[in-house]
Amino acid sequence: MSENLQYFFNSLISVKGVGNKFFDGLKRLLPNTRFKDILFHLPVSVIDRSYTPFIMDAQVGQIATLKVDVLKHIPSPKVRGRKIPYKILCSDDSGFITLNFFNAGNYLQRSIPVGAKICISGKIEEFDGGRCMSHPDYVVPISQFEKIAGLEPVYPLTYAITNKMIRNVVDVVLSNMPTVPEWQNDAEISFTDALKFMHRPIKNSELMYEAKKRLAYDEILANQLALALSREKFKSEIGEKIVSDGRFVNPFISSFGYELTGAQKRVLSEVIDDLKSDSKMLRLLQGDVGSGKTIIAMIALLTVVESDYQGAFMVPTEILAEQHFSTFTNLLKKAGLEEKIKILLLTGKDKGKAKEDKLLSIKNGSVDIVIGTHALFQDKVKFKNLSLAVIDEQHKFGVHQRLELGNKGEENKCNILTMTATPIPRTLAMTSFGDMDLSIIDEMPPNRKQVETKVISMNKIDELIASVSLQMNSGLLKKLYWVCPLVEESEKIDLSDVISRYENLKQIFGEKVALIHGKMKADEKNLVMKDFANPDGKTKILVATTVIEVGVNVPEATLMVIEHSERFGLSSLHQLRGRIGRGADKSICILLHSSRMTAIAKERLSIMKETTDGFKIAEKDLKLRGAGDVLGVRQSGIIDFKIANLEDDYDLFLAASQDVKNLLSFDKKNNTERWKNLQFLLQLFEYTKQNNNLKG
Ligand code: ADP
Ligand code: MG
Numbered sequence: 001m002s003e004n005l006q007y008f009f010n011s012l013i014s015v016k017g018v019g020n021k022f023f024d025g026l027k028r029l030l031p032n033t034r035f036k037d038i039l040f041h042l043p044v045s046v047i048d049r050s051y052t053p054f055i056m057d058a059q060v061g062q063i064a065t066l067k068v069d070v071l072k073h074i075p076s077p078k079v080r081g082r083k084i085p086y087k088i089l090c091s092d093d094s095g096f097i098t099l100n101f102f103n104a105g106n107y108l109q110r111s112i113p114v115g116a117k118i119c120i121s122g123k124i125e126e127f128d129g130g131r132c133m134s135h136p137d138y139v140v141p142i143s144q145f146e147k148i149a150g151l152e153p154v155y156p157l158t159y160a161i162t163n164k165m166i167r168n169v170v171d172v173v174l175s176n177m178p179t180v181p182e183w184q185n186d187a188e189i190s191f192t193d194a195l196k197f198m199h200r201p202i203k204n205s206e207l208m209y210e211a212k213k214r215l216a217y218d219e220i221l222a223n224q225l226a227l228a229l230s231r232e233k234f235k236s237e238i239g240e241k242i243v244s245d246g247r248f249v250n251p252f253i254s255s256f257g258y259e260l261t262g263a264q265k266r267v268l269s270e271v272i273d274d275l276k277s278d279s280k281m282l283r284l285l286q287g288d289v290g291s292g293k294t295i296i297a298m299i300a301l302l303t304v305v306e307s308d309y310q311g312a313f314m315v316p317t318e319i320l321a322e323q324h325f326s327t328f329t330n331l332l333k334k335a336g337l338e339e340k341i342k343i344l345l346l347t348g349k350d351k352g353k354a355k356e357d358k359l360l361s362i363k364n365g366s367v368d369i370v371i372g373t374h375a376l377f378q379d380k381v382k383f384k385n386l387s388l389a390v391i392d393e394q395h396k397f398g399v400h401q402r403l404e405l406g407n408k409g410e411e412n413k414c415n416i417l418t419m420t421a422t423p424i425p426r427t428l429a430m431t432s433f434g435d436m437d438l439s440i441i442d443e444m445p446p447n448r449k450q451v452e453t454k455v456i457s458m459n460k461i462d463e464l465i466a467s468v469s470l471q472m473n474s475g476l477l478k479k480l481y482w483v484c485p486l487v488e489e490s491e492k493i494d495l496s497d498v499i500s501r502y503e504n505l506k507q508i509f510g511e512k513v514a515l516i517h518g519k520m521k522a523d524e525k526n527l528v529m530k531d532f533a534n535p536d537g538k539t540k541i542l543v544a545t546t547v548i549e550v551g552v553n554v555p556e557a558t559l560m561v562i563e564h565s566e567r568f569g570l571s572s573l574h575q576l577r578g579r580i581g582r583g584a585d586k587s588i589c590i591l592l593h594s595s596r597m598t599a600i601a602k603e604r605l606s607i608m609k610e611t612t613d614g615f616k617i618a619e620k621d622l623k624l625r626g627a628g629d630v631l632g633v634r635q636s637g638i639i640d641f642k643i644a645n646l647e648d649d650y651d652l653f654l655a656a657s658q659d660v661k662n663l664l665s666f667d668k669k670n671n672t673e674r675w676k677n678l679q680f681l682l683q684l685f686e687y688t689k690q691n692n693n694l695k696g
Contacts, residue, residue, distance in 0.1 A: 004178035005683055008036035015172050025160040026169075035173050036684065038166070039195055040642045042215075043153030046201045049121050049138075052149050054094035055131055058124045065121040065149040067142055068092050070114050076104070085134070088112055090120070098132040099139075112139060119145040151201040170199050181677035184221075185659075189214050216644040217652050218681060223641075224656040225678065226687030228664060231282065231436070239280035240387050240413050244272075244306035248337055252302055255335035256295070263443035264292050270439045271300050271417060275388065281415035284429075287441030288614040289421040289578025290448065296441075297390045298328055300417060305341060305368045309387030313371045316392070318347045318522045319529055323553065324392075325371045346372035346381070349522050391418040421575065421614070451581035453589045453609045455565075461592065464561070465508060472512075472540065479532065480559035482543045483576055485567045486518075501563065502543040512540040518547045532557075546572060555583030565591035565608075566601035570621040573608050600624055622646075 001009070012033045013023045023033065030037040049065045051058075058064045068090035076086045086104035090097050099120065101108060112118065122136035138148050155166045180191050189197070189210050197211035253260070260268065267285060274281035287293045301311035313328075315321050325345040332338045344367045346358055361367045365384030370376065418436070429438070456464065471477035482505065484498040502515040516528045525547070531537035533554045542557075546568075560580045565573060573591070581587040591605050607620050644652065667675040 001683065002680075004180065005680060007176075007178045008034065008039070008684055010035045012038060012169060012173075015169055017168060017172070022161075022165065025158065025165075029156070029158045029161055038170055038173060039199075040215075041155060041166070041170075042198050042212075042643060043155050043201070045154045047137075047152040047154055048203075049148055049152050050150050050203070055092050055097045056094035058097075058131060060124050060126045060131075062124055063122065063137075064124050065119065065138075065145070066092065066097070067117070067119055067145055068097065070112055070116045070118060071096075072114060073109060073112075075106075090118075096130060098127070098130060099136060100127075100132055100134040102134070117142040119148055121148050151203060153199055153201055167199075174199060181680050183674060183677040183681045184214070184217065185674070187214055187217075191215070191218060212643070213652070216649050217656065219641060219644045219685065220649065220652050220656045221659060221678075222681050222685035222687055224653070224660045225663065226682060226685075228660045232664065234282050235279045237280055238278050238413065239275075239415055240307070240309060240385075241278050242275040242304055242307045242309070242387065244276075244303045246306070248302045248306050248335075248341060249299055251335040251337060252331065253299065255331060258445070258447075260295075261292065261441075261443045261445055263287075263441045264296055267439040267441055268296050268299060270437075271296065272303060274437070275300065275303055275415060280413065281388075281417060282436050283417050283439055284436040285417060285419040285439045285441070287419070287421065288444070289575060290444065290582055291421075291441040292445055293419045293421070293441060294324065294327070294392070297392070297417065297419060298331065301369050301388060301390065302341070304387040304415075307387070309385050310362070310365065310367070310383050311369045311388045311390070312376055312383070312386060313369065313390045314376050314392065315371070315373060317547070318349065318373055319525055319547065320392070321345060321347050321371055321373050322526055323529070323533075327553075328369070328371065341369065342367050343369040343371065346370050346375050347522070348373060348375050350375070386414050388415045388417065391416065421578065447584050449581055449584070449586045451577055451587045451589050451612055453577070453591065453612075455591045455593065455605045455609050458563075458592050458594050464590065464592075465505075468541075468559070468561075469508065472509075477559055478535070479540050479554060479557040480542070480561065481557055481576075481579060482541055483560065483562045484543065484545060485564050486545050497563070498543060498545050505541060505543060509541055511538055513543060514539040514541070515543050516547060517545040546576065553582060554579070558583065558585045558587040559590070560587075561590045561592060563592045564594060565605060566593045566597045568604075570604050570607065570617050570624070573604070574614055574617050577608070577612070 012018055012026055012030075012035065013020075018026070026033050026038075030041060047063060049063055051062055051064045052066065053059075053064060055066060055068070058066070069092070070088060070090055072089045074087040074089065076084045083102060085100035085102045086108060088099040088101070088108065090099060099112075119138065119140050119142050120133060120136040121138040122133045125132050125134060140148060152163075153167065155163055157163060157166070174196055177192050177195075182190060184191075189207070191214070194211040194214040197208055198215065201208060267287075271281070271283065271285075274283060285293055285296065297313060301313060304311050313324060315324060322345065325343065328343055329338070332341055332343070342361075344358055344361065346355075346362075350358060358367075359380060359382070362370055363382045363384060370383075375381070468477065468480065482501065484501050486498070498515070498517055502513060506513045514528045514532060516525055520528075528539065528542070532539040532542045535556050557580050560577060562568065562573065562576060568576070577589045580589060589608075591608060593601070593605060597605075603624065607617060611617060646653075663675065663678070666672070667678075
């Protein structure tokens with residue numbers, strides 16, 4: 001790392017004036033506490049202290065900065081029941097002003113001594129016809145007047161850290177800034193100047209705007225360039241050429257009993273083309289819940305098995321792994337392939353000898369396809385010749401994990417297909433998955449009925465239960481989900497809601513009701529789920545927490561009741577609702593809400609009522625929540641923009657992705673000055689240039 005670059009990574013503890021206590025406080029604000037972290041800790045607003053009138057001219061209510069002489073201290077008299085402040089009388093040539101300090105100690109006599117010339121800044125007030133100022137924001141020696149009487153940046157703060165403290169540290173860091181190369185093409189403001197403008201604001205809104213934009217572009221450019229480089233590297237590694245003859249795939253597809261939709265066919269051929277080419281596949285398959293992604297994944301897996309390679313199918317939950325395993329097993333049986341293709345289930349449940357046996361058969365290649373949870377990531381899992389890793393519900397895994405699984409392939413030749421049912425808004429897709437090719441299933445299988453959504457007050461729950469009972473007796477309603485939110489998603493999960501609803505419904509429907517939640521053992525969950533999924537099973541009503549959110553498939557279930565739906569986020573509601581409407585019968589989703597709801601909660605429910613289009617829902621979700629929260633990406637650390645804003649800076653994203661294209665095709669090839677300078681940018685934003693691991 002060059003010396004100039006190193007500067008940005010120095011620890012703030014090395015700044016004069018930052019002691020241990022101050023440093024601990026800073027850590028709460030900036031976990032990394034390096035120079036760059038405080039430089040990118042931008043002010044959220046600005047206070048104008050440039051109004052510097054004489055006392056008598058000062059407008060009441062305005063923030064003013066004044067030069068005054070200290071005339072006299074008037075300590076607060078001890079009067080019971082009344083709060084009289086400690087007063088300090090000051091003056092200038094035009095008149096008098098009183099400084100008020102409530103609950104002040106004697107320290108004021110020392111810090112603002114009579115006879116001193118000082119500079120004060122704060123809001124001008126009026127009392128008994130005179131001017132006063134209560135608890136001035138600044139009381140400093142007159143020599144600091146010029147520094148105070150301008151625009152003051154206001155920083156996000158935390159306990160024990162004041163704005164002044166941040167300003168002082170930033171000031172030191174800014175003052176010693178080393179020379180930084182220019183990596184932008186036509187920037188009007190240099191990186192260093194842009195930071196200076198942000199932290200020492202000036203009254204030129206155009207320049208301020210340019211400065212902010214410059215820094216936002218730097219941040220976006222670093223992200224887009226890093227993703228592009230990672231992608232380029234991934235692609236340049238030769239993948240195994242898959243030569244398939246259709247001997248498994250053809251009978252498999254014929255056994256479905258339905259035609260693939262046009263969208264499925266298109267996406268499948270995109271995937272197969274990737275597999276057959278000699279560069280590696282890194283593809284994101286997007287499609288709404290129930291659009292038929294799983295089937296496509298299974299066909300892709302069989303394709304590599306035809307070439308004598310192994311495949312892995314990774315899903316986020318055990319239930320889902322088990323369900324995919326049994327679906328796959330059944331389909332293979334139907335196609336008469338159960339003898340020819342060996343599939344295996346691997347989850348966290350596997351222990352001891354049985355697990356060792358499984359690991360061995362994966363390693364020696366006697367198993368063709370492994371379906372499992374993140375247990376597949378464990379170091380112990382070694383494949384003989386893994387050629388395709390499918391990762392379902394991709395957002396539940398981080399960028400690192402998807403690359404890790406890919407690395408399990410022999411000599412890094414593994415193709416990666418990730419799938420998500422959560423539509424990803426375009427900016428988010430660019431920033432988090434910009435390194436991947438995209439396939440979209442934008443068409444539902446033809447037998448799907450639209451799900452009708454009703455928003456109903458909790459007060460009507462008795463009528464709802466009566467109507468459920470009636471419809472079940474008449475045979476109109478076969479199976480239904482009843483979802484209750486967890487009050488808290490902490491370690492000590494509060495299950496009271498879901499359990500009391502279960503007991504309540506059990507009194508009415510008896511044996512027909514079953515309960516499933518995340519704290520149950522995997523075996524128990526599995527039994528409950530199996531019985532519910534079985535058309536002849538005794539379970540007709542499944543009371544559940546969001547454990548059913550992902551992937552579960554029970555076509556007979558045509559009603560879903562979601563209690564306290566106002567507590568769920570849009571994407572959860574959409575995922576949950578995707579569990580119904582999977583068969584030929586019409587389905588209904590009932591969103592029960594309590595009487596008190598926030599405006600945002602109301603809006604969420606009305607969006608759910610209006611549309612079943614996942615993309616529309618995702619866009620609205622982005623608007624309501626802000627990008628960081630959609631998909632829970634913040635927790636998974638995929639994106640972490642400090643300066644840029646995913647919604648406001650969309651044009652910058654577009655510009656950057658175009659810029660990056662030119663950079664790769666020209667600057668990189670010719671190793672231009674700009675290309676060299678960009679290495680500084682990448683390192684500054686901690687995208688290391690050699691590997692494909694992204695930060696996060
Ligand atoms: P996803 O994984 O996208 O949520 P699945 O692959 O689980 O969707 O498909 C949901 C259901 O639709 C499954 O029961 C599947 O067999 C069925 N299905 C998939 N593709 C079609 C199709 N082209 N026509 C009819 N049914 C289909
Ligand atoms: Mg699925």
